Amino acid sequence: MKCKLCGSEKIKKISIEDKYYYCENCELIFIEPNSFPSYKKELEVYEGHDNNHENEGYVRRFRNFINTLIVEHMEDIEDVLEFGCGPGPVLADMLEERGLNVVKYDPFFYPDVDYKNKKYDLITSTEVFEHFWKPKKEVEELIELIKEKAYLAVMTSFHPGFEEFKEWWYRRDSTHVTFYNLDTFKYLESNYPLKIIKTNNENGIIFQKE
Numbered sequence: 146m147k148c149k150l151c152g153s154e155k156i157k158k159i160s161i162e163d164k165y166y167y168c169e170n171c172e173l174i175f176i177e178p179n180s181f182p183s184y185k186k187e188l189e190v191y192e193g194h195d196n197n198h199e200n201e202g203y204v205r206r207f208r209n210f211i212n213t214l215i216v217e218h219m220e221d222i223e224d225v226l227e228f229g230c231g232p233g234p235v236l237a238d239m240l241e242e243r244g245l246n247v248v249k250y251d252p253f254f255y256p257d258v259d260y261k262n263k264k265y266d267l268i269t270s271t272e273v274f275e276h277f278w279k280p281k282k283e284v285e286e287l288i289e290l291i292k293e294k295a296y297l298a299v300m301t302s303f304h305p306g307f308e309e310f311k312e313w314w315y316r317r318d319s320t321h322v323t324f325y326n327l328d329t330f331k332y333l334e335s336n337y338p339l340k341i342i343k344t345n346n347e348n349g350i351i352f353q354k355e
């Protein structure tokens with residue numbers, strides 16, 4: 146067993162449900178492939194999410210995400226990729242309202258892969274990284290699509306550590322298969338042309354490509 150992000154063999158099993166592994170090198174927590182959800186199960190969960198403009202909590206989280214991580218860079222941004230936008234692309238709409246050009250991609254709901262043909266001033270990916278089955282590949286593909294000096298803004302709940310993971314609510318969604326914390330993102334900073342420019346060390350982080 147190797148870490149799905151850094152490739153380290155320093156892996157510890159988390160003694161719960163016989164499927165979670167923790168990397169001592171980059172602190173990624175991941176699920177073994179046999180325990181991945183089926184396509185049908187994933188679709189069912191995503192369609193069941195109440196993710197639309199009527200859901201005030203959902204809209205507020207995105208407004209907060211934009212205001213704390215993105216707004217101060219707005220002058221540098223024109224072309225955006227909303228990667229994994231889901232069925233009701235609320236964040237994409239909010240960014241368009243601010244005058245940005247937003248390309249939407251979602252493997253289930255906006256599957257057109259034309260997004261790969263250009264590069265972006267900002268890639269947003271909210272509540273998506275935890276669904277990555279192959280985080281190394283996914284992250285590397287996203288980095289390729291960011292222009293020099295441009296941004297990657299990610300929302301995913303940072304895991305609380307090896308011991309606390311068992312009781313953590315966020316893992317209970319069966320489509321969540323990969324979990325990160327600040328050290329995992331620092332691993333990305335050290336090994337890819339990405340610099341962390343701001344994070345709340347809870348569920349949001351923005352990188353700039355170097």
Ligand SMILES: [Zn+2]
Nearest residue numbers: 148151168171
């Ligand atoms: Zn690792």
